[in-house]
Amino acid sequence: MRRRAVSAQKGGVAKTTTVANLAAAWGAQGRRVLAIDCDPQFDLTRALGTAPSQAPATLVEVLVGSATVDAALVRDVLPRVDLLAGHRDLRSLEVGLAGEIKREEYLARALADIDGYDELLIDCPPNLGLLTVNALFAAREVLLPVSMKDSSALQSAAEVRRTVAVLAERDIDITITAAIKTMVDHRRLAYQAIDISLQTLELPIAATEIPLTAAFDNSIVIGRPLVAADPTAAGARAYTQLADELAAKPARAEASSVVVASRT
Numbered sequence: 001m002r003r004r005a006v007s008a009q010k011g012g013v014a015k016t017t018t019v020a021n022l023a024a025a026w027g028a029q030g031r032r033v034l035a036i037d038c039d040p041q042f043d044l045t046r047a048l049g050t051a052p053s054q055a056p057a058t059l060v061e062v063l064v065g066s067a068t069v070d071a072a073l074v075r076d077v078l079p080r081v082d083l084l085a086g087h088r089d090l091r092s093l094e095v096g097l098a099g100e101i102k103r104e105e106y107l108a109r110a111l112a113d114i115d116g117y118d119e120l121l122i123d124c125p126p127n128l129g130l131l132t133v134n135a136l137f138a139a140r141e142v143l144l145p146v147s148m149k150d151s152s153a154l155q156s157a158a159e160v161r162r163t164v165a166v167l168a169e170r171d172i173d174i175t176i177t178a179a180i181k182t183m184v185d186h187r188r189l190a191y192q193a194i195d196i197s198l199q200t201l202e203l204p205i206a207a208t209e210i211p212l213t214a215a216f217d218n219s220i221v222i223g224r225p226l227v228a229a230d231p232t233a234a235g236a237r238a239y240t241q242l243a244d245e246l247a248a249k250p251a252r253a254e255a256s257s258v259v260v261a262s263r264t
């Protein structure tokens with residue numbers, strides 16, 4: 001089972017959109033997917049058409065040990081996709097975690113016995129707090145969306161890389177397997193500037209770019225990822241292509257190059 005966390009320190013760079021659409025694409029391709037909403041805003045839970053109150057239990061109960069993952073899941077939110085829902089109480093839980101021993105390992109331990117999935121995909125909040133660190137620790141593989149319309153997204157990419165480097169110094173082997181260019185519009189001046197700076201981060205960059213299109217906003221409103229709602233739309237085709245690309249990419253190949261590149 002491949003485990004990946006989608007993380008970026010910055011808000012609004014398409015983390016949740018990426019998780020929802022990759023999950024839908026892999027599910028449609030016949031892979032079994034477990035999507036995990038690790039964000040107190042629980043946008044992923046909404047993007048997959050459900051709500052914390054509709055889940056038998058959420059990630060909060062799973063992390064405090066009062067529910068098993070199996071008992072908490074919302075099953076078949078999309079074909080072959082199950083969801084472990086988020087909840088706003090993740091915020092207070094995160095504060096409580098700060099005083100605990102092995103506080104970064106809670107999610108990894110909760111997910112230790114998970115079986116029967118090809119892909120486990122975790123949506124992170126827009127910061128590098130303990131929930132995100134738990135997600136990175138549990139997944140060990142990071143996908144990093146970079147909004148190509150906003151140059152501050154780049155700084156966020158550098159921050160995530162630094163966090164990965166700090167964890168690497170503690171012998172925690174976490175790899176950024178792909179930076180993903182989202183909200184791409186080649187006509188925008190910002191694109192070229194961000195693209196050049198992105199190269200200097202020496203991260204592996206996915207070849208597939210996700211176009212800037214309003215269709216993603218509509219899909220959030222209806223609670224169905226674009227890949228499921230309108231698979232032939234340009235944005236949906238891009239995520240399906242990205243799902244193919246990422247499925248074919250080895251989990252560990254870039255590990256040493258990223259760690260070596262992290263001299264910060």
Ligand SMILES: Nc1ncnc2c1ncn2[C@@H]1O[C@H](COP(=O)(O)OP(=O)(O)OP(=O)(O)O)[C@@H](O)[C@H]1O
Pocket residue numbers: 010011012013014015016017018039041043124125126182183184210211212213214216217218220235
């Ligand atoms: N390729 C795209 N083109 C246009 N709009 C997009 C694209 N991807 C995402 N969006 C829109 O941008 C907004 C932010 O997307 P999303 O919620 O996925 O970001 P996020 O990084 O998860 O945000 P947060 O940091 O709040 O969790 C949403 O309104 C979404 O519909």
Ligand SMILES: [Mg+2]
Pocket residue numbers: 015016017039043044123124
């Ligand atoms: Mg989000």
